Amino acid sequence: MKSVPTKTLEKERRANSRERIPAKNGNGLPAYQRIQNSIRKRIESGQLHPGDAVASERDLAKIHQVSLMTARHALASLEREGVVERRRGIGTFVAAPKIHFNKLMSYTEQMASRSLTAASKVLFAKVIDNEPEAAARLSLPPTSSVIKLERLRHAASEAFALETCYLSATEFPGLLEAPLGRESLFGILERNYKLELGYADEEVDATAADPRIAELLNVPRRDPLLRIRQVIYSTKGQAVMYVLGFYRSDRHNLVIRRFR
């Protein structure tokens, strides 16, 4: 008696499968991702604003012709991403506009996020082999050839920061021929070298401007500066770039969020 209903269910499932195949080919994505995308689009296009209610699990299930669990999965993982907020017994709502805390962004991207255009002047760009500290930060032998790229960052004709980047010369051949003055280094690495940047560990402290930096940044000598040493890793955990930066403290403050 048990095997009969089992077989029946199996048949029904297969029928459902046949029906679902074209739906899947709608864009080749799993159903829950299609639902997520449809919600994301409505948020991005301004049809849904922060605080607005999103369709309930049951409504989404009906609309997209999926089971409740699938609709639920879509909403639950949107919540995990911080796109929506769910409240039991009430509903699901578009989350407040995300503030991107602790995001690894290039100088260009940071400026752009504040509606400013970044500019930079290349002061030095050569391959050298006597930078043991930088080599060590990149987990390379002490006398490895490294690309050293020193840039003065400015916006609105005012110098903001001095950044020196170090990268393995063997890993990034031809990098010095790229338009470093114009284009974002992050962009070049990601596009031309197919590199996926993952995360960065930063050490932050305060230091006093030495004569050269004072002149470059146009501040008095011994003025306090924010110093950031940053090792940037690929998604695979490989050290890709070491950046030593000095930032005018009257023009920068670092914002971070910590969690308990």
Add this chain to the structure above:
Amino acid sequence: MKSVPTKTLEKERRANSRERIPAKNGNGLPAYQRIQNSIRKRIESGQLHPGDAVASERDLAKIHQVSLMTARHALASLEREGVVERRRGIGTFVAAPKIHFNKLMSYTEQMASRSLTAASKVLFAKVIDNEPEAAARLSLPPTSSVIKLERLRHAASEAFALETCYLSATEFPGLLEAPLGRESLFGILERNYKLELGYADEEVDATAADPRIAELLNVPRRDPLLRIRQVIYSTKGQAVMYVLGFYRSDRHNLVIRRFR
């Protein structure tokens, strides 16, 4: 015809429910959380080490007498927490010990994590009502009564930092009577006031030591200092405490991790 199998299923479910009630009373938690706890315990107790395989979804389902989806939910959300790592076609494995980056820790906790004992001297501890900036950071009216607590942090008889905390006086009555010189403020808030600290937003910049701070921290005037302004929120998102800190740059560096 449809209603008959439906009723049958319903009966079966009810029977299962009756069986499940004692199981649920095992500790009152949902099944997926019980599974998670059993895995967590085996990791904490050293039965499972980083890299070790965890029981598969199917095994867990059998062991804990739950459906596959429930076992799956347990593993999926353990992965989200970073406790385990899942690899399709291979299995689920205990994740490498987490490095706690960007963790909100009290001074006492930070010192303890480096095997140092924190000490602090209370320089000022009173309720005042003319601190509009602090009140604003706490989302209070400008002339609200706030507790102002100024402490000199030191270890090994050397002054490290000057921290000034502000808290709502009405929210934390009697706080000034607590043993602030000895005990961790975080600990007092969490224990005595049943407060769950959630996260903190920090603004970091560099500044020069003014005469008073220079003397307190025993550094030359105009020496560069790390200045951190920190608003600490409860898990519910309520601003609980505002901390303004000055840190000797030769004794501190802030370490953070950013993600792309």
Add this chain to the structure above:
DNA sequence: AAGTGGTCTAGACCACGGC
């Protein structure tokens, strides 16, 4: 009472990786 999210079942098929 009606609607919402949270938990759960007992199965199914798929894509992937190692043997």
Add this chain to the structure above:
DNA sequence: CCGTGGTCTAGACCACTTC
């Protein structure tokens, strides 16, 4: 081939909130 995780169904009951 077989075991793994990933997706999915068509329901169910519960806890919670609002009306």
